[in-house]
Amino acid sequence: MTKPKEKSVESIVDWFDQHKQSFYILGWSYLKNQQQMEELFYRSIVKVHKELRYKRDLSFETWVTSIFLHICQELSDDRSLQVSEKVEPRHDLFNALDQLEKVEKDAVVLTYIKGISQEDTAKLLQVSVEQVKEYLFSGLQSLRKGMGDGSHFNGCKEYQQNYIDYIERTLEREKKVDFEVHMYHCQDCQEDFAAFKEIMYTLLNFTESMKDFHVPSDFMEKVMARLTEEDKQRRLKRKKRNRMGIVFASVFVLLMGIEVFTGSFTSLYYTWAEEDPELREYLNQGLGKRLDLEAESNGVKIKIRSAIADDVQTLVFYEIEDTAENNQYAIIYNDGASVENDYDIMNRETGHMYYYFPDLKSDQNNKEKNVFQGKLSLLALTKDSGTIKLKITQLLKLVRDPSDPNSFGAYENMEYKKGEWNFEIPVTKWPSKEYALDESTEIEGIPVRFNKLTIAPTATILKYAVNNEHPEKRVEFLTADNLEVNNKKVKATIYDSSYTDFDMNGSTFQTKFPSLYGEKPKEINVQFGYARLTVEHQETIELDPSSKYPQTFEYAGSTISIDKVEVGKTTNVIISNHDIENRAFESLNLDIVSEDENEINSMEMNSEEVFVDKNGIIDMNKNPVAFDEFEQPRYFTTVLDIHLKGKNAAENVIPKKLIINGYNTTKYLDDVVKISLKK
Structure with a gap:
């Protein structure tokens, strides 16, 4: 495996797509359902992209595997996911691997399922090669028990340690001769070694057979769709700021000065x-x-x-x-x-x-x-x-x-x-002063917990976390607008809030405010800014290319028009909704399937949007556009132009269903939360 030549998310997705087979199998060694697998690839791609520029001692393949394995373990250890999500059928060998000790399982999976060397396995587990061999031996012995092998382990211990090296033909010649002589005379070792070799070959044959393992055809598309959706708002901001002369994306407004420090002297x-x-x-x-x-x-x-x-x-x-x-x-x-x-x-x-x-x-x-x-x-x-x-x-x-x-x-x-x-x-x-916070609230029925307040010389940082325990509605992004400490209020801009971490249960955010250095908080009030929500609301609309269009259907209280369904080598589907007044959603999460669900190879979407605030639609052609002067700005998708291509370039793609999985919307908030400090 070679490192991607580019550092873009797309190049990393392409790299994972090329090597998805081995990583997909590695993931199933730890996880139990498809949703966890999609989360695994998503988080791995994000982390690899984030850390790609840092120096490392490992090869690129081994380094990516270390990240992938770590996230595998995080997801497999998350008890809430195991209880709340559907467990899908897995191969008996995967279930047997779950019974091993952690280090045994890691060693066996990396060496025989993923197929990396014992040396690289040792680097990833941060142990010696000899320890890896011990974990492999004990792990394979445990697999014998887990897979119903009733034979006893009666082999001589001093020769059992050579089983793996002998099978892999890495045993030194002198030890090899001694091993074979002993095997010839020891009946117990013959039986024990035969049983051990059988389980090892079972594992190797399984790994070989998994080369033809079927990865769902739309698996990487789903992962990429989530990456695209998560990044959409940031790219939209960058696109709009370009028009008003702003040259870099997702940046923060300049803090104009800091408050005068208590007890300071004048120079x-x-x-x-x-x-x-x-x-x-x-x-x-x-x-x-x-x-x-x-x-x-x-x-x-x-x-x-x-x-x-x-x-x-x-x-x-x-x-x-x-x-x-x-x-x-x-x-x-x-x-x-x-x-x-x-x-x-x-x-x-x-x-x-x-x-x-x-x-x-x-x-x-x-x-x-x-x-x-x-x-x-x-x-x-x-x-x-x-x-x-x-x-x-x-x-x-x-x-x-x-x-x-x-x-x-x-x-x-x-x-x-x-x-x-x-x-x-x-x-x-x-130094900065950190204050642990002990307060929680709800946004649209979703729990939000305040974690920490940091008051530093250059900035004040508020950290808070969203627990997306209800899959039908999720907070994807949440901003804080005002922070009041000891009756002193500071304000953040719409660019001052950002992610710090995220997982399947939710996300952790932080908002940067002007510095309150020198203040000793007695009372803290936080006013939220806005929440970006994803709502699961599925509906399926039948498509018939032989029918006349436009046609309309109702969704989430709005009338949506299917303007065109045009079949060809590249099939074109256009849907629109220009009535944005009181519309529940800003954009839709949708998919189109054909009669043969594997027929569609790619789906490209182009959109038209309008930018509005409380006073109505904003003319984006006006130069410059003063975004910071708008009240509660929102972007509404009005036209979605979808292009479908099939796996067989010579055949037309015939769409059968438009599936809307849910929608995205922005809620502006006036909530003010009083927060107590942990004692």
Whole structure:
């Protein structure tokens, strides 16, 4: 197996699709139903994509297997899933494997089901090769019992340890001769070895036969559909922000300053010398110092002015001067800027990357046409202090929009300045205060639990979790709008909430607020923003290509039109619903099947949408579109254009049924929850 050449989710899905057979069998060794299998592939793809850029000592195949195995174990250990979900028929061997000790099962499954070497198995289990052999032997012995072999284990122990190496022909010659001589004279060992060899061959023959094991034809399509749906809202935001001159997706609005710290002192020097009010506040509080590190390349000078680190993030304040022309540039992390020693110094496991819009409204960025001051958010440190090795190879050119000088050019017209700027930035991490929370509430009948409040010098973080225990309705995303601590209220923007983790039971989220550093919470009030919901509401509509269209049907209180069913090598189905007033859903989760359910090879969907807020439909052609000024914005799909292709390119695809599985909707919330602190 080779590593995907690209780092996109699609390339990783393609890689899993090419190797789905062996991983599918590996999954069934631990799991008991199809829904768990889909969750397993989904979570594995997400985790591989998230961690693909990190360095590792294992080969790509072994590394992916380690992730896959870990998620297998998480899902198999989840008792709530085992009770609540349907258990599907499995091969007797899989059921027998469930009876083994964990390490025995892992060793047997990796070595004989997945087919990796004992050396790689040892790396994954973090044990020696000799220990792997012991686990394999004891595991195979246990399988004999589990599969009804009533024979006794009467072989000589000093020779039993050589069974596996002898069968696999890896036993040293001297030991091999001694083993064969002993077998010739010992009846007990002959019987014991024969029984052991039989179970081992049964396992190997089973693995060989599983090469023809049928993976459901729509399995990877379902996994990809979920990935697509989860990512849809983020891609929609990016698409809309591109139109208003925002150049990167899922980013967070710039925090304009922080609250004055309790018990702080005032520095006359920084009051007069530092014009950036946010950085000046940090410096006045003694949370950082002026660095003024400089590097110049290709006519552009970059100055690292200061760096402020805590448990949430590491803020780097910079200034860029174009010494040759009147241009302004910004640093974009992972797009020309990287930390060379991030593996050694940054918190990659629990850290969260934040982004800040280039601020063209500030006074300092409107004084000179060739100077720009900005800030860069990096991951938090793993140590109390260290040196960040920041490497910059390109800068984003900020081209101001003539119709709005406070915004810059669209994503598709980005320009870059090449060069090489290297910095070694000394940083000291300042402590944060964490408060365990003890409160829960419900959103649309779904439990929400508040976990933790973190008050750090650079930000305030609220973490909360959704328990999607009712499959008919799920909260896919939940934002917090306002946070009030000791009668001091801070507000988040719609971009400040994000996932931190997710599983089959629900998701954990966090919202970043302006810093409340120095506050000692006595009372906490949280007001939610909005919840994005998925509702399971299945309905099947028969399709007849010979009938005349358009035709209508009722769904979730709305009238939906099937405008076209046009059969061909690429079959076209168009459905629409332009009446969005009081509509229960924003988009539908649907599928189309043919009479032969395996006939359809691919389904491509193109959509038309309208953007609305409380005051009605928004004209998206207006430039610029001030998204932050809208009240309760929502995107409604009005037309869905579906293209179907069959496995046999020479035959027409004839659709028979339109299956609507459910819909997505957004609920804006006014709930305010009072939260007590754990004692």
